[in-house]
Amino acid sequence: MKKFNSSRLDQPRSRGLQFRNPYDSERFGLVSERVARQIGSWRFIALMTIFVAGWVLWNTLGPLQYRVDPWPFLALTLMLSLQASYAAPLILLAQNRQTDRDRVQGAQDRNQANRLLADTEFLARELADLRIALNDVATRDYIKSELRDLIEELQINQDKKD
Numbered sequence: 001m002k003k004f005n006s007s008r009l010d011q012p013r014s015r016g017l018q019f020r021n022p023y024d025s026e027r028f029g030l031v032s033e034r035v036a037r038q039i040g041s042w043r044f045i046a047l048m049t050i051f052v053a054g055w056v057l058w059n060t061l062g063p064l065q066y067r068v069d070p071w072p073f074l075a076l077t078l079m080l081s082l083q084a085s086y087a088a089p090l091i092l093l094a095q096n097r098q099t100d101r102d103r104v105q106g107a108q109d110r111n112q113a114n115r116l117l118a119d120t121e122f123l124a125r126e127l128a129d130l131r132i133a134l135n136d137v138a139t140r141d142y143i144k145s146e147l148r149d150l151i152e153e154l155q156i157n158q159d160k161k162d
Contacts, residue, residue: 029097036094039087052076 038044055076059069069075 029093032090032093033097035087036091039091052080 055068056073059067059073059076
């Protein structure tokens with residue numbers, strides 16, 4: 001029996017080497033959100049300010065033989081650039097994930113608003129039907145006025161007989 005190729009007709013055949021995605025995008029996204037949350041905090045800004053101020057003070061006022069950066073702030077600039085080169089894509093990834101969540105939440109809110117609008121319109125139609133139906137029902141005031149009219153008519157007829 002011949003075994004048929006199970007490739008799908010709506011997808012092109014893959015040629016050459018096939019690489020599997022080496023990381024879990026959901027886990028990477030969660031990590032990027034945590035990093036972005038930390039980088040965007042006042043704590044990080046304060047710690048980074050203390051670090052940069054300490055680096056500058058040590059490399060300008062510290063003993064020459066113990067200075068970390070022999071060239072004026074070249075290593076500091078390199079470290080800050082490296083940190084920024086990793087932080088920017090992580091922050092953008094976190095923003096994209098938040099945009100996707102906002103898009104899904106917006107769609108859910110629109111669906112819920114449409115359901116509420118449909119329910120409100122249904123209840124308004126039902127209320128209008130009840131009002132129309134109540135106009136056909138005899139109310140207490142209507143029955144009282146009819147009874148008064150009948151009593152007056154009976155009294156008039158009684159007075160005519162007497």
